[in-house]
Amino acid sequence: MTPITEVEGRRLALSNLDKVLYPATGFTKGEVLHYYATVAEVLLPHLRERPVSFLRYPDGPDGQLFFTKNVPPGTPDWVATAEVRRSEGPARMVLVQDLPSLMWAANLVTEFHTHQWLAPTPDEADRLVFDLDPGPPATIVHCCEVALWLRERLAADGLVAYAKTSGSKGLHLLAAVRGSSSDQVSDYAKRLAVEAERAMPELVLHRMTRSLRPGKVFVDWSQNAGRKTTAAPYTLRARAxxxxxxxxxxxxxxxCGAPEGLAFQAGDVRARVSEFGDLLAPLFDAEGAGVLP
Known part of the structure; x- marks a missing residue:
């Protein structure tokens, strides 16, 4: 029988709580839900008003993985949604606005991916993001070297960068911006990626060509495009x-001197939040948002 629980007045059916989703560690679906509940205070601000794409892995990372962008069938009527313009026409996407909708979405077993703009203002980006992806034998150690260069380059243009692990192999850099469209932010990010490659040609690559990736850090600037999404801060990833x-x-x-130096699992995060708070909280300071040159 599927247990029913109440979250802030909303009744939720939470299923298969004992199902092991991460066989390498025995981490269960119940632990996934517990993780999201315990980090909700820092995760929710990064999801609110952002149409969410879910990467679902209901049988664990070794099972079927699929993206859900449209509102899933059976979504409760109290879960907020927003209409989003796409090249193929308008669509409706989920907004995770509160703890009940977060737990409902987490029960689907998801990574949370968000756009770099808010639903009320889809024509204006409020985030700039770089996804630093190492091609083996390069590692996150090399991503950190590139991140430090990009931090200084962004600072020269009045933009303050913040870092997070991708939860996979690499590193993400984020900066708050205002007054620009997604296309303008994407163009600016590409220019900086090209500059980084010129400054560090043996280490950096700005093109997606996979044959060029081994031993280099791909500076993915393209996730600033209006249609693209990036893994949200604090999301679990569908990894081993x-x-x-x-x-x-x-x-x-x-x-960072070794790849494992910046590898964090669900059990590590609560202590980090207690120690540091949300290290990305300054991104919400509208007065601190930079204007592209």
Whole structure:
């Protein structure tokens, strides 16, 4: 029998709580739900008003993985949604606005992916993102070197960068922006990726060509496009172990000497939040948002 629980006045059916989703560690679906409940205070601000795409893995990372962008069948009528313009026409997507909708979505077993704009203002980007993806034998250690270069380059244009792990192999950089469209932010990010490649040609690549990737860090600027999404801060990832896209300090980036030095799992995050709070909270300060040159 599927247990029913009440979350802030909303009744939820939470299924298969004992199902092991991460066989390498024995991490269960119940633990997935518990993780999202315990980090809701820092996760929810990064989801609110952002149409969410779900990467679902109901049988664990070794099972079927599929993206859900449209509102899934059976979505409760109290879950907020927003109409989103796409090239193929308008569509409706989920907005995770509160703890009940977060737990409902987490019960689907999901990674949370968000756009770099808010539903009320889809024509204006409020985030700039770089996804630093290492091609083996390059690792996150090399991503950190590139991140430090990009931090200084962004600072030269008045933009303040913050870092988080991807929860996979690499690193994400984010900055708050205002007054620009997604196309303008994407063009700017591409220019900086090209500059980074010119400054560090043996390490950096700005093109997606996979044959050029081994031993280099691909600076993916394209996730700033209006249709693209990036793994949200604090989301679990569909990896062998329950890794998290975790915010990190610049001191941690500067001191990263081994790949495992910036690898965080669900069990690590609560203590980090207690110690640091939300390291990405400054992204919500409208006065601190930069204007592209």
């Amino acid at each position: 172990e329950p890794t998290v896209s975790a915010p990190v300090t610049w001191a941690e980036v500067e001191g």
